[in-house]
Amino acid sequence: MSDQLYQERIVALAKAKSGAGKLENPTRTVRRDNPLCGDRVILDVRLDDEGRIAEIGHQVRGCLLCQASASALSAVAVGRDAAGIAELRHDAERALGREPGETHEPFDAFAPVAAHKARQDCVLLPLEALKDALS
Amino acid sequence: MSFDVAAIRGQFPILSEIIDGLPVHYLDNGASAQTPLAVMDAVRHYETTGRANVLRGVHRLAERATESYENARAQVATFLGVPTMEVVFTGGCTAAINLVAFSYGSLLKPGDRILLSELEHHSNIVPWQLLRSRAGIELDMLPVTTDGRIDLSALPRLLTPKTKLVSLAHVSNVTGALLDVRTVVESAKAVGAKVMLDGAQRAPHGPLDLPSLGIDFYAVAGHKAYGPNGIGALWGRPELMEAMPPFMGGGSMIGRVTLAETTWAPSPRRFEAGTPPIGPAIGLGAACAWMETLDWAGAHDHEMALVQRLMDGLQEIDGTQLFGPASLQNRYPVVSFMLDGVHPHDVAQTLDSFGVAVRAGHHCAQPLMDRFDLDGTTRVSMAPYNDNGDIDALLAGVAHAAKTLR
Numbered sequence: 347m348s349d350q351l352y353q354e355r356i357v358a359l360a361k362a363k364s365g366a367g368k369l370e371n372p373t374r375t376v377r378r379d380n381p382l383c384g385d386r387v388i389l390d391v392r393l394d395d396e397g398r399i400a401e402i403g404h405q406v407r408g409c410l411l412c413q414a415s416a417s418a419l420s421a422v423a424v425g426r427d428a429a430g431i432a433e434l435r436h437d438a439e440r441a442l443g444r445e446p447g448e449t450h451e452p453f454d455a456f457a458p459v460a461a462h463k464a465r466q467d468c469v470l471l472p473l474e475a476l477k478d479a480l481s
Numbered sequence: 482m483s484f485d486v487a488a489i490r491g492q493f494p495i496l497s498e499i500i501d502g503l504p505v506h507y508l509d510n511g512a513s514a515q516t517p518l519a520v521m522d523a524v525r526h527y528e529t530t531g532r533a534n535v536l537r538g539v540h541r542l543a544e545r546a547t548e549s550y551e552n553a554r555a556q557v558a559t560f561l562g563v564p565t566m567e568v569v570f571t572g573g574c575t576a577a578i579n580l581v582a583f584s585y586g587s588l589l590k591p592g593d594r595i596l597l598s599e600l601e602h603h604s605n606i607v608p609w610q611l612l613r614s615r616a617g618i619e620l621d622m623l624p625v626t627t628d629g630r631i632d633l634s635a636l637p638r639l640l641t642p643k644t645k646l647v648s649l650a651h652v653s654n655v656t657g658a659l660l661d662v663r664t665v666v667e668s669a670k671a672v673g674a675k676v677m678l679d680g681a682q683r684a685p686h687g688p689l690d691l692p693s694l695g696i697d698f699y700a701v702a703g704h705k706a707y708g709p710n711g712i713g714a715l716w717g718r719p720e721l722m723e724a725m726p727p728f729m730g731g732g733s734m735i736g737r738v739t740l741a742e743t744t745w746a747p748s749p750r751r752f753e754a755g756t757p758p759i760g761p762a763i764g765l766g767a768a769c770a771w772m773e774t775l776d777w778a779g780a781h782d783h784e785m786a787l788v789q790r791l792m793d794g795l796q797e798i799d800g801t802q803l804f805g806p807a808s809l810q811n812r813y814p815v816v817s818f819m820l821d822g823v824h825p826h827d828v829a830q831t832l833d834s835f836g837v838a839v840r841a842g843h844h845c846a847q848p849l850m851d852r853f854d855l856d857g858t859t860r861v862s863m864a865p866y867n868d869n870g871d872i873d874a875l876l877a878g879v880a881h882a883a884k885t886l887r
């Protein structure tokens with residue numbers, strides 16, 4: 347067996363389920379599907395007056411990587427605006443080896459996915475959804 | 482009886498490869514089967530000793546190519562149990578279904594109906610939806626039972642005098658269920674509807690006798706039946722094929738072309754416009770000939786023993802659930818399952834790290850997944866060359882996923 351992908355940190359992020367669930371009064375709700383694998387993310391966000399994320403809730407119907415990514419994202423999204431979320435996206439891209447540079451918590455946990463090109467969209471789907479919610 | 486799996490495995494070089502340090506436990510045959518040396522040799526023989534275009538040249542290579550191509554048609558026809566000139570080579574199973582949807586479809590009138598089922602592969606749904614938007618026909622859907630079979634008790638309700646065609650999977654690519662063709666044909670004929678079977682998942686499990694089925698069209702995918710990619714076959718009842726206009730226009734399919742008008746060649750040429758995939762057709766012919774050499778009664782028993790081993794093993798893993806017939810009767814070795822709390826893609830990815838190849842997801846049958854509210858399934862699809870070692874490696878991988886991912 348060569349079990350490189352599902353390392354403890356990714357599994358722990360998925361199990362933590364940070365931000366899992368719906369929000370009561372979301373400012374925006376967006377849904378993103380990956381037609382290839384059927385993963386689906388529904389994101390609720392509540393924004394403050396300056397367009398920063400005050401609260402975030404996600405419902406993921408998808409694989410462990412997608413769940414872990416939504417959980418990681420929710421853990422660090424509050425207080426960020428669109429530019430701040432774009433910075434997280436770069437962090438995820440760096441973890442996946444698609445951009446040069448150093449990655450940070452929590453997206454550095456996804457470094458094992460760099461070797462699994464077919465699964466990278468699973469990690470990026472929640473970030474795509476959040477970008478939609480903020481645009 | 483003893484079915485010699487080792488002898489068959491020996492004919493598939495890829496099965497003894499070590500890839501990234503892992504053996505090849507190939508259980509994704511429903512997506513694409515592996516190909517035996519006999520097929521590779523036949524294609525190589527054409528490419529090295531007889532490569533040329535078909536039907537167009539008088540030189541000896543062209544003659545060799547034409548002879549090999551037509552010989553391949555005969556091999557496919559023998560496998561299907563039909564006369565040689567009733568077999569049309571297509572680009573694949575999808576292409577064969579689209580051909581019927583276009584050419585037979587162009588004979589239909591607004592208000593005519595086509596009956597499909599909820600477990601069809603997208604390639605037996607979307608071509609008919611395209612026809613619906615083009616021609617104003619209507620589609621009806623047979624429901625699916627909880628054990629993953631097409632529910633034929635709905636036939637009387639859904640078949641009407643307006644129904645012109647019933648098009649169903651001979652074997653489901655998700656549940657392995659075998660269609661009760663006799664019942665479908667009897668009911669369809671009673672209202673004057675034609676019957677087409679999508680044989681993509683049936684053809685890899687042995688020779689057919691299409692005339693005995695009483696059907697009108699049959700579609701086959703080469704790459705799932707141990708042949709090359711980019712080739713498939715369509716059989717159609719000759720009187721229907723002769724009445725159908727071409728699907729594509731081009732060379733080789735004409736009677737005579739003038740700028741004012743063109744007359745069509747008879748089938749099969751009418752439906753083989755342009756230079757066909759000659760090498761792949763020769764490979765498919767060889768694959769059919771290779772399948773004819775197998776002991777299919779033995780192979781089927783062997784495959785069903787693997788299905789039983791798989792089902793028994795899965796039952797011992799907490800939280801697994803089968804989706805499909807629990808019985809070994811009227812089924813083929815395609816088995817879908819779910820593991821509670823673990824997404825099918827994560828099951829499949831874990832299995833990959835055990836050297837086990839399976840397919841996970843919706844299997845191009847989204848309406849079926851929606852019907853049962855599934856995220857997808859993990860699908861194990863077998864061929865005669867699979868063995869107990871493949872199943873045991875898979876079970877070890879599923880047990881590992883169950884332990885680590887939830």
Ligand SMILES: Cc1ncc(COP(=O)(O)O)c(C=O)c1O
Binds near residue numbers: 650
């Ligand atoms: C039942 C069924 N029909 C049709 C197809 C389409 O075959 P192809 O993609 O080779 O044209 C498949 C392939 O997955 C299938 O399983």
